[in-house]
Amino acid sequence: MTEVPEPRQFEQTASAPSVRQRVLVNGVESAPISPLDRGLHFGDGLFETIACHAGRPRLLSLHLDRLMHGCARLRIPFRDLAAVRAEIESLAAESERSIIKLLLTRGEATGRGYAIEGLDKAMRITIRYAWPHESPAHGQDGVKVRTLAMRLGENPLLAGLKHCNRLEQVLGRAELARTDAAEGILFSSSGRLVSGTMTNIFIVRSSSLQTPLMDRCGVAGVMRRVILREAARSGIPTQEQVLRAEDLHAADEIFLSNARVGIWPVCAVDERPLAPGPLTRRLQELMRPLLEEPRDA
């Protein structure tokens, strides 16, 4: 293990607290939001959380690609892609590190009730937050996770999307807050392993990389996609498949991912300790250039 270099991608920058929060509504600061917006009434929207480093949004094309895929699946009419891209790049450029959240809803309801009337005009909110303070130990030593009692509902029509029906994550996070763990592991109603509350999960077995299929629930993370791609390019066998509790318990290595943190090794699942393993370290090294010298995709 001594050959493995220390991962550095989770260092905190001193500039983080100085980032001024900015909020744009359809590109305009302080523009009003309609009380009839379908985002408010039904969670009828999508979002992206984009990590910005060195003044540039990481993996922006992949984020926008997922957003457009979600719009197509939910039939949200959104075409201002160039404007959104420019807006995010401009907000990112104002500080060394920041988190930009893009929220896109179906817009103001044209009628009462659930029906999509076909007259919708999408509404977007773009928010720039400071990069959060977080222990660099999470990336180096790993995080403790707990399996949560709450199970996610399964609906293939919503699976994979980063949509705004997030009450399950709110409740999962509340359950997690009553534990000593950094992240909670979620299973679905039929007993499938899905993800963390804000991360995707990967397990390593016999040197092959496995991650749950996102066909019944869960969010198909942008970082998850990049990890699967980079692993495959490096000759590491990868599989998206149905995984269950027994697979989690039999795993040689476990790690979590999201667009902001990159990769967090897991150092304990419930009462079972686990060492950050060699494949996890190798993938952290593979991802490092992407996280430290942000590229678009």
Next chain:
Amino acid sequence: MTEVPEPRQFEQTASAPSVRQRVLVNGVESAPISPLDRGLHFGDGLFETIACHAGRPRLLSLHLDRLMHGCARLRIPFRDLAAVRAEIESLAAESERSIIKLLLTRGEATGRGYAIEGLDKAMRITIRYAWPHESPAHGQDGVKVRTLAMRLGENPLLAGLKHCNRLEQVLGRAELARTDAAEGILFSSSGRLVSGTMTNIFIVRSSSLQTPLMDRCGVAGVMRRVILREAARSGIPTQEQVLRAEDLHAADEIFLSNARVGIWPVCAVDERPLAPGPLTRRLQELMRPLLEEPRDA
């Protein structure tokens, strides 16, 4: 069947189109909504749709009771019950018939992410709509329904609540729009009969009244509660239980309910015709005073 009087509760009033839409945010007309509201970001809220007749909100105490129950379960801090009651009564009094929607969210986020920080201040939107135009035939002759292909996810922590994670209903309604039916019947991922897209469902078998348990998904409707109560008071055997497709197909009678329409008999499920039956008619008669001379509970 000739003794059964014609139900009249679905008549349209000529005054309906004259109702002016009004929107109050925390009791104030045109008050701004925060772009950080957790309702927008996560659908982190609850709502009630209250039918108002003769200038009075129907079953208001039951609606507010369900709302407070939902607040307790989701830990939404809301205490302005008296103000909300007065607001709804005052809006209702301005017109003969209207629909008032009360939306209550956890309010502006105090941080980023899903965690409940405990500093939340609930936000409410109260909207008065005109009573919709709808065929009186729906209550008299019944409605045609179609079973939908989309299945609802199951999560006991959210079951029964009228929360704002309503993408499944949006998608269900979109599926329904491609059919000739007035309402779509939804099953859950494990094959349980749940409800319509905007109604609860009841079946009659051997003169007993059955409706799905709301323990895994679905909304425990206010009208559903009143129907169960009034049926029990009249000596009709009632059961909330697990029901499946075979129960729907074996039903002698089927009807739908919600706070606005009262009871809609079902006159066809998919290709199977069905006559509005005697128990359905009896319950319509039992409910008529409640719908026509609105009482609080």
